[in-house]
Amino acid sequence: MRMNTETSSKHTSKFLSLVLRHEPEKIGLILDGQGWANVDELLQKLAAHGQTLDHAGLQHIVATCNKQRFALSDDGQRIRANQGHSVTVDLGLVPVEPPQWLYHGTVPRFVGSIREQGLRAGERQHVHLSLDRETAHQVGARRGAPVILSVHAGRMHAEGHVFYRSANGVWLTDHVPAKYIAD
Numbered sequence: 749m750r751m752n753t754e755t756s757s758k759h760t761s762k763f764l765s766l767v768l769r770h771e772p773e774k775i776g777l778i779l780d781g782q783g784w785a786n787v788d789e790l791l792q793k794l795a796a797h798g799q800t801l802d803h804a805g806l807q808h809i810v811a812t813c814n815k816q817r818f819a820l821s822d823d824g825q826r827i828r829a830n831q832g833h834s835v836t837v838d839l840g841l842v843p844v845e846p847p848q849w850l851y852h853g854t855v856p857r858f859v860g861s862i863r864e865q866g867l868r869a870g871e872r873q874h875v876h877l878s879l880d881r882e883t884a885h886q887v888g889a890r891r892g893a894p895v896i897l898s899v900h901a902g903r904m905h906a907e908g909h910v911f912y913r914s915a916n917g918v919w920l921t922d923h924v925p926a927k928y929i930a931d
């Protein structure tokens with residue numbers, strides 16, 4: 749069955765997330781220290797691995813991705829993921845003061861462990877937090893019936909924890925100790 753354009757673009761976008769965040773080696777791609785890949789090289793390597801995409805197609809994905817997962821450099825010659833990496837990259841994130849409360853969407857099976865250990869980054873470089881409950885709900889719903897945890901980010905910040913905001917508005921921190929998660 750032939751995929752329609754939207755499905756195919758979503759599929760390619762997911763594959764881009766995979767290679768730009770987690771497994772660039774899957775297509776022999778090399779990311780620089782800040783997570784950038786050369787666009788021409790990316791397109792060549794995607795094609796060599798059966799994912800044909802041209803410059804216009806790539807620009808379309810970057811522009812229409814609902815969560816603005818990708819950024820092109822000003823000259824358009826490089827691309828990187830805005831957040832979510834498991835490979836070590838320096839996104840040049842600048843510490844910023846968070847709002848008093850941020851939210852984390854998860855599922856019931858993780859809550860016991862989270863209450864004990866706090867929120868851990870796991871495979872990723874940071875714990876991901878959302879500005880509003882609705883977004884956290886969507887994040888949690890990827891795995892099942894969502895549970896939304898409220899994180900006292902203002903207090904964490906006052907007590908020395910560092911927060912960043914990614915280019916697509918996700919709040920990031922290294923670890924959320926359990927005491928900052930509201931009951």
Ligand code: HQG
Pocket residue numbers: 815817832853854855858861862865866867868869870871872875876886887888891918
């Ligand atoms: C859970 C998507 C047990 C945590 C989303 C989560 C987000 C623990 C899972 C972004 C734990 C990690 C990130 C602990 C955390 N014990 N479980 N101590 N601490 N967890 O995917 O936040 O579509 O790495 O609750 O929209 O779900 O990829 O993190 O369920 O922004 O752009 O461990 O990924 O964005 O899962 O999602 P993830 P996440 P993209």
